[in-house]
Amino acid sequence: MSNLLIVDDEPNVLNALRRLCQNSAILPALPDPSVTTFTSPLAALKHVADHKVDLVISDYRMPDMDGAVFLTRVKELRPDAARIILSACTDMDGIIRAINHAGIFRFVSKPWSDHDLKASIIDVLAHRNLLLENRRLADEVRSQRGVISRQQLELERLEMESPGITQVRWSEDGGVLLQD
């Protein structure tokens, strides 16, 4: 299961992308995709804060904030989520910021080729999985050598499964705030 988050201020683009991602007849097929879409980058950020996200695809030119700023925030919130910009805009400044600040994995131009875009998504997800697997193995080795405790490892795993679960939010009167 891969969690895709797509942000574009044009709903038609979101619909097209959702169809494309979920249609396994258009090759290559994505592995069990779950697609969430937003027209507002602010709403998308709220979602990212407390949901599991594997890949974020964002338009560049949007109201409120541009794609580079949005993905930079996403990176702060979810460093492990892969990031792609999908845009008709090709201004050099924007692309440079997207690469240097937001650390995007791919820049895909609109109009996209269905096949190429899906291939890019699969590549990026595979790359991300490789990174995560790498880190997991390294952690395991460290744990076996006693550098980090099993408990810490378990905490990291839990946090990845359910973002926010390892942080308890307290209200002013000392009660525990549950997620809505």
Next chain:
Amino acid sequence: MADATGGITDLAWISALYALGHKAANGANPRQVQQEILEHIVRGFDAESGSIALIVQGTDDQLEIAAGTDLPRGTIGNQLPRGIGVFGHVVATGQPILVNGDAAETGLPVRTNEARNRSTHSAMCWPLRVQERTIGALAVNRAADRPRYTVTDLDQGQALTSLLALVISNHQMHVERDNRIVELQTLNATMQRMNASLEDAQNQVIQAEKLASIGQISAGVAHEINNPVAFVLSNLGSLESYAAQICELLSAYVDAERALSPLPPAFLRARTLRESKDFDFLRGDIVALLAESRDGLMRVKRIVQDLRDFSRGGADETWQMVDLHAALDSTLNIVRNEIKYKASIVKSYGELPEIECLPSRLNQVFLNLLVNAGHAIDAHGTITVSTGISGTEAWIRFSDTGCGIPSDHLNRIFEPFFTTKPVGQGTGLGLSVSYAIVRKHGGRIEVDSELGRGTRFTVLLPVRQSPDVAIEVVKAHAAAT
């Protein structure tokens, strides 16, 4: 004319003087008229010689000899030293004088030649005054063997000189007016020229402004168009796959129907429906429909891409290594619409290495030459685009089978604003801008035209901006091909 005592009584003489004045007013040669007037006066005063000196216009007291009798050759037009001599004195004081005998004895600041040569004469000199202004002086002389002039002669002459002054002044004014008119005409012509060049400059600015805004607009438009194109294109892909799946499903039903015998009533209805809707046609056409729509969208996508490449001029003018064939293709895409009904385009590309150039500017050159070629063709013709390399230069040739360029236009076609197209069709800038761009690349444009047969424009560009590198590149290219 003059009586025995030298007095002036003859009315005919006065009317003749008037006639001379009129002649002057009618624009005859001023020197000649002044000379005639002087001769008339000399006769009238029964003198042997005389002269007129006039104040040079625009100065206070600079005298110039305007007319004279018995004067040495070349004296007319000479300027007299200021303030001295009989003329100088008369003009300075505004009073007439009578000189009998040696001029030096009058106590005037006489010039030496006056004193030497005319020491024995009798002379009268009057200032020429119009209202309160002195415009010059008139002198008449009698030789030593003649009766001397008297004070009466001087007084009688005084009345005449005011008349004479008026005639001369009139004439001067007339000449001045003519000069003014000529001056005004020259000024007018200069202003018209300046106006025209201002207009040219303004047009150029407007044109540049227009090109810049077209660039900005098309970049913005490209973005706006690309968004809808993106989702329509992607949706077409989804639709294609859905349609394929639906058709697959329906085929399964058809197979099932064939396998069933006898056909249950529900299947019977489905078969009637399928046959009445011509399902086989629909299934075939849906594929063509989607393919054609996709083809159209791909064309939109390419045009937008070309427009963006093209407009990306000015802003990021950087020298790049460019495959000129790709640049030509992208420009051909833009103009294809404009010329497809008039000309078929033949591409005959040779082998070209990558060229160091400003691609967007070169696109502009190609566009101009292609549009011109299209305009040159009346009914239907051919435009051939060929390329090749000669020496260290790449050449791109645009040959049309159009009307050709008259030989007297050939040397003007690169002039800014030279156009033979109707107003609104051409600015006359295309070729001059192209020329400037090619020059900037260190290249040149050659034209070869035959009336009624067609025109060949050849753009020659160095493959590299540095000649040494160009030689290397050409060698390497020759070895590779």
